[in-house]
């Protein structure tokens with residue numbers, strides 16, 4: 001162990017043996033370890049203006065006098081950046097969740113593993129340094145590498161990138177949220193690249209892609225004969241990611257059973273292979289991502305709140321592209337240059353109206369959609385600038401309506417042409433068969449709708465009446 005680092009830690013525990021044990025374990029690494037045996041004693045120390053505030057408070061939940069939650073409150077009152085780690089009796093997970101809600105940084109379950117406590121304190125301090133206002137001077141090289149992969153012109157993305165730079169050197173768990181195509185995977189890759197683990201593996205698991213038992217065996221591995229078809233031992237992703245980073249993608253789609261197992265690994269850093277008894281330890285750094293609203297999932301009882309708290313130590317949120325006009329334009333230009341070069345086409349940029357369309361489109365598929373649209377546009381463009389026709393952004397004017405709309409796909413599938421036809425008829429019906437208004441509802445031009453109507457062979461009485469005076473004889 002190296003010399004103790006500057007940090008003030010308070011340990012609150014009424015069991016003497018345990019308290020001394022914890023203090024001894026922490027003393028090796030941290031310079032000031034104080035301890036008290038009661039909740040009231042802790043609160044008195046914490047609120048004493050003559051004593052410097054503690055950076056980390058490790059407290060038992062059940063204490064003589066005031067309880068752990070009250071200690072927690074007084075610590076946060078004294079210094080809102082204090083990290084409080086609660087120790088709870090095994091099985092009182094509800095209280096733990098309540099503690100996290102009250103602002104605890106972390107919780108550990110008894111019986112205690114002293115190594116675990118130390119690890120939690122390290123994390124708490126890392127977290128604090130990370131969020132403290134003083135940003136450590138960063139290597140220019142890292143910033144440069146990040147900007148090569150990532151366009152970040154908007155304040156929101158710059159902030160996200162800044163957090164990436166600060167969180168990368170630590171072992172903190174990171175949760176990346178954002179709609180589909182906003183760049184969550186790119187950010188996960190960067191966190192790994194910029195971390196001291198970059199020499200180790202970056203292992204990715206898409207939690208939505210596999211059914212339950214397969215996902216478990218994928219994550220934790222299995223022993224030979226663990227289930228039918230398990231004819232060989234398999235090393236899981238947790239083991240593979242040792243010394244590196246484990247990227248758990250689409251974490252919101254994980255089943256409750258697998259969530260419970262994952263929670264255990266995050267809590268204990270231990271797991272065993274399916275069908276195995278040997279306890280394995282993992283030191284993989286966890287980065288998780290989801291495009292789902294996890295708070296909503298928690299309310300709907302589809303996602304465990306305690307797991308959420310474990311994952312949500314550092315949150316990086318990527319706003320949708322439509323809320324980042326600076327990135328949108330910078331990305332559009334970068335993609336044009338890239339594709340023009342790749343396809344050897346003399347395309348320079350966009351016409352005024354194409355730019356306006358880029359800005360008004362809602363980009364439900366975000367950066368991925370932009371990338372694909374521009375690839376096609378560069379291929380299609382006839383002049384040196386991309387026009388709105390080249391972009392062919394359907395729904396460019398009705399983006400707002402599509403955002404919250406989720407068509408239901410029946411299990412047996414649909415006939416897309418028929419769906420399109422029904423939508424056209426519905427739009428016409430709703431606009432009293434005025435094609436201009438229906439075109440507006442569908443986000444296509446009048447010409448395009450008229451072409452579709454003809455192709456689909458849709459007719460309406462009112463159109464005939466209107467055309468009659470023009471002298472067309474339409475009676476067969």
Ligand SMILES: Nc1ncnc2c1ncn2[C@@H]1O[C@H](COP(=O)(O)OP(=O)(O)OP(=O)(O)O)[C@@H](O)[C@H]1O
Pocket residue numbers: 149150151152178179180181182183184185186187290291331367368371
């Ligand atoms: N800021 C950015 N700069 C450059 N390229 C980006 C940026 N954000 C996203 N991309 C590109 O957009 C595409 C989609 O990004 P990515 O796969 O990371 O999205 P995602 O959020 O993981 O999406 P999903 O939820 O669908 O998995 C990738 O090709 C990625 O390289």
Ligand SMILES: [Mg+2]
Pocket residue numbers: 184185249
């Ligand atoms: Mg992704």
